[in-house]
Amino acid sequence: xxxxxxxxxxxxxxxxxxxxxxxxxxxxxxxxxxxxxxxxxxxxxxxxxxxxxxxxxxxxxxxxxxxxxxxxxxxxxxxxxxxxxxxxxxxxxxxxxxxxxxxxxxxxxxxxxxxxxxxxxxxxxxxxxxxxxxxxxxxxxxxxxxxxxxxxxxxxxxxxxxxxxxxxxxxxxxxxxxxxxxxxxxxxxxxxxxxxxxxxxxxxxxxxxxxxxxxxxxxxxxxxxxxxxxxxxxxxxxxxxxxxxxxxxxxxxxxxxxxxxxxxxxxxxxxxxxxxxxxxxxxxxxxxxxxxxxxxxxxxxxxxxxxxxxxxxxxxxxxxxxxxxxxxxxxxxxxxxxxxxxxxxxxxxxxxxxxxxxxxxxxxxxxxxxxxxxxxxxxxxxxxxxxxxxxxxxxxxxxxxxxxxxxxxxxxxxxxxxxxxxxxxxxxxxxxxxxxxxxxxxxxxxxxxxxxxxxxxxxxxxxxxxxxxxxxxxxxxxxxxxxxxxxxxxxxxxxxxxxxxxxxxxxxxxxxxxxxxxxxxxxxxxxxxxxxxxxxxxxxxxxxxxxxxxxxxxxxxxxxxxxxxxxxx
Numbered sequence: 162x163x164x165x166x167x168x169x170x171x172x173x174x175x176x177x178x179x180x181x182x183x184x185x186x187x188x189x190x191x192x193x194x195x196x197x198x199x200x201x202x203x204x205x206x207x208x209x210x211x212x213x214x215x216x217x218x219x220x221x222x223x224x225x226x227x228x229x230x231x232x233x234x235x236x237x238x239x240x241x242x243x244x245x246x247x248x249x250x251x252x253x254x255x256x257x258x259x260x261x262x263x264x265x266x267x268x269x270x271x272x273x274x275x276x277x278x279x280x281x282x283x284x285x286x287x288x289x290x291x292x293x294x295x296x297x298x299x300x301x302x303x304x305x306x307x308x309x310x311x312x313x314x315x316x317x318x319x320x321x322x323x324x325x326x327x328x329x330x331x332x333x334x335x336x337x338x339x340x341x342x343x344x345x346x347x348x349x350x351x352x353x354x355x356x357x358x359x360x361x362x363x364x365x366x367x368x369x370x371x372x373x374x375x376x377x378x379x380x381x382x383x384x385x386x387x388x389x390x391x392x393x394x395x396x397x398x399x400x401x402x403x404x405x406x407x408x409x410x411x412x413x414x415x416x417x418x419x420x421x422x423x424x425x426x427x428x429x430x431x432x433x434x435x436x437x438x439x440x441x442x443x444x445x446x447x448x449x450x451x452x453x454x455x456x457x458x459x460x461x462x463x464x465x466x467x468x469x470x471x472x473x474x475x476x477x478x479x480x481x482x483x484x485x486x487x488x489x490x491x492x493x494x495x496x497x498x499x500x501x502x503x504x505x506x507x508x509x510x511x512x513x514x515x516x517x518x519x520x521x522x523x524x525x526x527x528x529x530x531x532x533x534x535x536x537x538x539x540x541x542x543x544x545x546x547x548x549x550x551x552x553x554x555x556x557x558x559x560x561x562x563x564x565x566x567x568x569x570x571x572x573x574x575x576x577x578x579x580x581x582x583x584x585x586x587x588x589x590x591x592x593x594x595x596x597x598x599x600x601x602x603x604x605x606x607x608x609x610x611x612x613x614x615x616x617x618x619x620x621x622x623x624x625x626x627x628x629x630x631x632x633x634x635x636x637x638x639x640x641x642x643x644x645x646x647x648x649x650x651x652x653x654x655x656x657x658x659x660x661x662x663x664x665x666x667x668x669x670x671x672x673x674x675x676x677x678x679x680x681x682x683x684x685x686x687x688x689x690x691x692x693x694x695x696x697x698x699x700x701x702x703x704x705x706x707x708x709x710x711x712x713x714x715x716x717x718x719x720x721x722x723x724x725x726x727x728x729x730x
Contacts, residue, residue, distance in 0.1 A: 312503035396409070
């Protein structure tokens with residue numbers, strides 16, 4: 162029986178399975194341990210995922226990093242369409258499940274899924290819904306730092322304070338864990354927005370691109386071959402974690418000019434280039450410690466997570482920031498996959514797998530679940546925690562509330578997730594639902610008591626039961642996202658059907674004479690005209706126009722495409 166853990170990452174996603182007493186990463190259909198969280202529309206109108214999508218990344222035809230805005234009403238442009246982030250997430254979860262089942266040779270339906278430490282209600286709920294639409298029952302959502310700590314083998318019975326430094330492809334997060342009596346409590350978390358391995362790749366690529374342009378006169382960063390160049394630089398960067406020198410190499414990078422990439426990069430050069438970014442990451446360490454009034458020497462263990470943390474400079478920098486304490490070694494842990502592996506261990510624990518006597522773990526509520534009554538003494542609305550943060554899951558608690566009006570026609574009960582009790586509108590709180598209970602006929606305040614019970618299951622679903630003792634009535638509500646801009650399970654499932662329409666419309670657009678004419682003009686300019694220009698300014702001007710044409714072709718806007726191609730022609 163598979164015990165599956167899934168790290169649904171901003172840049173890369175990983176699936177692991179617990180078997181034979183350990184958590185093992187399940188390679189995808191391409192044989193890789195991780196799958197880029199990217200979707201690209203191929204020229205034939207079909208969809209590519211993972212590494213293929215990354216290698217053929219095109220801003221006008223690709224989507225990445227959707228996890229950052231999952232659970233919000235924000236939509237993303239994709240090949241001339243406006244899509245929900247949940248649609249892309251469902252497709253990615255489906256791919257991860259399919260690849261894992263292919264490797265295992267059997268199907269599965271249960272998994273533990275990881276989320277960022279600062280993930281709030283709607284993002285958490287959207288993650289669960291999208292996984293569910295892909296055929297997965299989410300046993301629980303576990304925060305990424307906790308999953309990493311479990312994979313590192315930290316003894317949950319030993320009281321300790323742990324700092325998790327997670328430098329992934331798209332994000333930088335620092336979390337302080339307090340481990341006590343089998344409970345992993347995240348007491349502080351800080352991140353640096355828009356800072357990740359992608360930024361390091363770009364900083365290094367710009368240096369290598371300048372060298373390449375000095376030698377060849379070709380501006381690779383503003384060309385159709387930018388992505389292939391970026392992949393070569395990224396590969397060299399990864400090699401520099403284990404070697405003092407690496408080569409960014411790509412034969413026939415610019416085929417029409419017979420230009421190949423062969424640039425040597427020293428580790429010391431990489432460190433010089435990325436030092437400002439590394440220093441910037443240190444602000445998250447300082448702020449996380451400050452939140453709890455901790456000093457560096459009070460940290461007992463340091464865990465490095467994320468592929469970027471493999472860079473030797475990172476290890477040295479973090480140690481210096483934390484009073485010289487050395488982070489845990491990578492001899493038994495891969496920082497790229499440890500989050501998924503920790504989730505797989507939790508999956509096994511929750512399903513009663515054998516061989517886990519050394520692991521102590523219990524699921525606790527990360528944020529309080531509250532109603533928002535009015536304080537009749539001050540007439541102020543506040544959050545009243547019905548289930549408090551840290552409660553063992555599953556759990557059920559209830560409280561009694563009375564209407565404010567006398568007589569009362571109805572009572573409105575808003576359900577919140579959050580811990581800032583005196584300010585319901587604080588950004589740290591998330592409104593999950595609003596329930597209206599009507600009195601017909603209107604009822605005196607003294608007879609309007611309502612018993613409100615919150616039940617939170619180990620599947621992560623919140624159920625609210627309201628009892629009206631005076632009328633001997635009760636009703637149960639399963640909390641879904643409440644507004645029209647938010648998603649229900651049925652809506653997510655329907656989104657999967659949109660892909661067929663998307664593919665069909667794209668094929669029809671690319672078969673139009675206007676599209677073929679624009680493509681011909683673009684190819685002629687890039688392959689025949691630009692390489693023959695001597696002045697850099699002329700090349701840059703045409704390259705900018707080519708970029709506009711490509712974006713217009715990818716947008717699906719026929720008039721915009723015709724105008725851009727006419728300008729180029």
